[in-house]
Amino acid sequence: MNNKVAYLGPIGTFTHAAASSLFEGHSVQLEPYPTIVDTLQAVAEKKADVAVVPIENALEGSVHMTLDHLVHHVDLPIWRELIYPISHCLLAHPNQAATKLSEFTHVLSHPQAIAQCYHTVRKLIPGVTFVHTDSTALAAAKVGERADEKWLAIGTTQAAECHQLKVRQADVQDQPNNFTRFWAVGRPAFAVEDVDGKHKTCLQVTLPADYPGALYQVLAAFSWRKINLCRIESRPTKTGLGNYFFLIEAELPIRHVLLQGAIEEVTALGCKVRVLGSFPYHYYRERQTALRN
Numbered sequence: 001m002n003n004k005v006a007y008l009g010p011i012g013t014f015t016h017a018a019a020s021s022l023f024e025g026h027s028v029q030l031e032p033y034p035t036i037v038d039t040l041q042a043v044a045e046k047k048a049d050v051a052v053v054p055i056e057n058a059l060e061g062s063v064h065m066t067l068d069h070l071v072h073h074v075d076l077p078i079w080r081e082l083i084y085p086i087s088h089c090l091l092a093h094p095n096q097a098a099t100k101l102s103e104f105t106h107v108l109s110h111p112q113a114i115a116q117c118y119h120t121v122r123k124l125i126p127g128v129t130f131v132h133t134d135s136t137a138l139a140a141a142k143v144g145e146r147a148d149e150k151w152l153a154i155g156t157t158q159a160a161e162c163h164q165l166k167v168r169q170a171d172v173q174d175q176p177n178n179f180t181r182f183w184a185v186g187r188p189a190f191a192v193e194d195v196d197g198k199h200k201t202c203l204q205v206t207l208p209a210d211y212p213g214a215l216y217q218v219l220a221a222f223s224w225r226k227i228n229l230c231r232i233e234s235r236p237t238k239t240g241l242g243n244y245f246f247l248i249e250a251e252l253p254i255r256h257v258l259l260q261g262a263i264e265e266v267t268a269l270g271c272k273v274r275v276l277g278s279f280p281y282h283y284y285r286e287r288q289t290a291l292r293n
């Protein structure tokens with residue numbers, strides 16, 4: 001039976017593009033879900049084998065909805081990571097062809113997409129009203145349904161094709177080097193080839209108490225073993241103001257003896273350590289090249 005892959009849909013989201021790339025060449029069933037939480041819940045409730053969700057963007061940082069749901073509400077291993085290039089377009093209904101860009105009144109999109117394009121769009125359309133939607137593709141669908149409104153969506157060229165919209169301006173993100181990391185979480189019943197052996201482990205570390213140097217001691221366990229950390233982030237434990245846990249991503253697989261040693265040391269300090277996943281990662285372009293060669 002085909003593996004079911006849940007993704008933040010509908011068709012035409014960046015997550016859809018990332019999921020298609022991750023499972024290219026495999027017979028899977030891609031199934032859209034309306035929100036990040038629904039997408040993760042689909043795997044938790046065994047309606048799907050794996051879920052593809054955004055986790056971090058180069059311009060806007062963490063996607064807290066994904067991170068918090070993975071930490072607080074489900075227990076699903078991170079299986080793979082894809083780093084995908086993000087290019088946002090301003091999409092309009094064809095009936096608005098005569099409307100100048102500066103005359104549009106509303107720009108609809110996912111909050112992450114709006115944040116990544118905020119300054120560029122405000123410069124193009126001063127005084128525009130931003131409207132949040134659950135995904136960029138849903139914004140495109142809404143614009144497609146309202147031919148008479150001077151509305152724009154921020155989204156992908158695929159969403160423009162799906163809803164017969166016109167790309168009025170491409171590449172409207174505030175910075176050119178825009179990438180989003182996507183995680184596939186769950187337990188699909190097949191292996192995907194490792195493109196180049198790059199591996200990460202994501203740990204949730206909770207300190208036993210707040211005292212001077214507590215985090216320094218945790219980091220020292222990685223530092224003297226020369227383990228490269230590619231991300232560290234604090235998030236509220238939701239138990240009271242000022243209570244945090246730390247998400248630490250190390251560039252080693254969990255089975256590596258140095259990482260095992262670091263985890264033992266951090267645990268001996270009284271910290272709670274939870275392994276959220278140990279997984280291969282690759283950049284979109286590397287994979288395309290690898291598939292071609």
Ligand SMILES: O=C(O)C(=O)C[C@]1(C(=O)O)C=C[C@@H](O)C=C1
Nearest residue numbers: 013014015054110112135136180
């Ligand atoms: O709305 C989409 O198209 C998504 O896939 C979500 C999402 C995100 O939440 O980060 C994915 C990539 C981009 O960073 C913008 C939006």
